[in-house]
Amino acid sequence: MYVYNCWYAAGWAHDFPAEGLRAQELLDVPLVFYRKADGGLVALEDRCSHRLAPLSAGQIEGDDLRCLYHGLKFDPSGRCVEIPGQPQIPASARVRSYPVVERHSVAWIWMGDAAKADEALIPPFRGVADPAYDMLPGQMEYDAHYMLINDNLLDLSHVAYVHRNSFGSGSDFAEKRPKITRMERGLRVQRWVSQPTPKYIAEKLPQLSHVDTWISYDFLLPGVFLMDAKFFEPGAAERFAHGAPTDEPAHDEFTCQVVTPLSKGRTRYLFAYGPWSRVKGLAEFYRDVSYMAFGEDKVMIEAQQRVIDRSPGVAMQPTSFDAAPSQFRWLVDKLIAAEQQQAAQPATAA
């Protein structure tokens, strides 16, 4: 079950080479990606309409893609433009083409009704090209349902347990509840965390043994996580009356992450994490910390998925920390239901 009318992150834009084909499943749909002569990225259904061969085993010819089974050629709109040895091309010889937009260093693909593919809905992502932060791209794939990863990102109380060895934060994450605000297509989660300077960053902030950190993130459909962490001296949370800080912090870091279902049981996770760009030379350090920490999440979530798969009918029981995961699940369920209802309605004459 997926929300379809959404821009999904198919990958970092640089994952799609200037030449060559890339086969990739998204939302259980087999897709083939390639670039046109002008560099524009094309996404087609990876299934020739003739005998269902994978077009990703084919070859690029100019801006078109030729199936290498019986030679049918498709243009970037998915229309068949040549059937070798047959002058007539029926209109039904076509594969589905998906809208793709490269923006904020990510290739976004619209998996739903192409007529609704509004570029204004592309998430306000800040990726590795953002000049304000010094970040390197990372990614991993999970053997888990995407919603378990969304849950994880929507409830950071797990940081105190799962990430003891990487981030080494104190227990504040597990003991204080954040403020949650509903947005039109997501949730905003904000909190102050007061603690000894977390292990991973202690060496880089020798002037601060303790920090008050303002942690604020938006979690947006279909699975975009954008978090800013501003580090202040102890007492800052009080000074700003536990609201958003207005001063310049001692240190600032940002992380962008995006969760994309490949199939029901497999999910791609893109991420980048880094300090503000006035600190130089820490991009690789942050990338390594994030690989370590997200490796911890992956171990836990894949194990959780295995338990779930062996537990048919067993329901989760929320605690008071599950407000954000529960609200986001509610939002996703609502959108899925609305899309299904719309699909069930008879088409009306235009």
Added chain:
Amino acid sequence: MFVRNAWYAAGWTTDFGPGCLEARSLLGEPVVFYRGQSGRLTALEDRCSHRLAPLSYGRIEGDDLRCPYHGLRFDADGRCVEVPGQPQVPPSLRVRQYPLVERHGVAWIWMGDAAKADEALVPPFVGPESTDFEMLPGRMDYEAHYQLINDNLLDLSHVSYVHAESFGAGPAFAETRPQITRLERGIRVQRWLRNNGVPKYMEGKMPADARFDVFMGYDFLVPGVFLMRTDVFAVGTADQCGGKAPEGLEPLHQEFTCQAVTPLTDRTTCYLFASGAWKRLPGLAEFYRDVAYQAFAEDKRMIEAQQRVIDIDPTRKMQATSFDAAPSQYRWLVDKLMAAEQAAAAA
């Protein structure tokens, strides 16, 4: 399909050392075993009631277990006693606790209705802790349904074929039919092997031309416990006893083997075993263990291959021979118990 109201052998008690924290599937259910500070061995559902994470990834705190995902802490009864940052702990936050008893060197777990977990039903096991026999514990896991292993243990006619290399007992097993007696929770199987030569595995330990009458008696008990004693007598003893069990006769030699078959899933099974001689003949524990590993590996190869054949076409039916009385009766007993449990659950 499993009988649930039974004590299953989860492992040798020595498998669960101090501070152990081990995940194991039993009867298809995820279970975590841990030994808390007090030394008590606890078995809980390996699935945090919050977000269904595996508790076996967590850590022991005193006699409690803390989930590694969001830090919920469960006591040895499975009750959640702490939700970090949340003062109220609703009673619905709990995981199932499985009754567990350590007895006769085995950790027994009750997989059914806890209210029915009667310790009097723990099988009368005789294992490595026995004062009469010298045995070392062994274990192997099968990629096969547990009932195929039960069948194997309930019909020893296979010994003449499968174990020609290890036990080397000759054709007698395949040529004599044992006497079978129904027990309340199992089957008793007894037989005499008359005028038997020295089996291959005992060659060198007795005169090559020696001949004996051998009495073998075993109980096979629910849910899969095999307890067999072998008494070796002079030739003629079987007839002297009128083919009945020898009562009050002192054997020349005595051996014992205990085995327990525990389903992990419907295609994987844990097999615990120990074999040895009476303590009058000391120093043979390792010898008997090595023979057992060799022989049971022969069973494992055969039974796993049988399972693969069965899975190729699950519609094929087995056809019983006259040697299948005990396996058939035991399957009937297990089916009856499962049907009774299901009827009780539906009532």
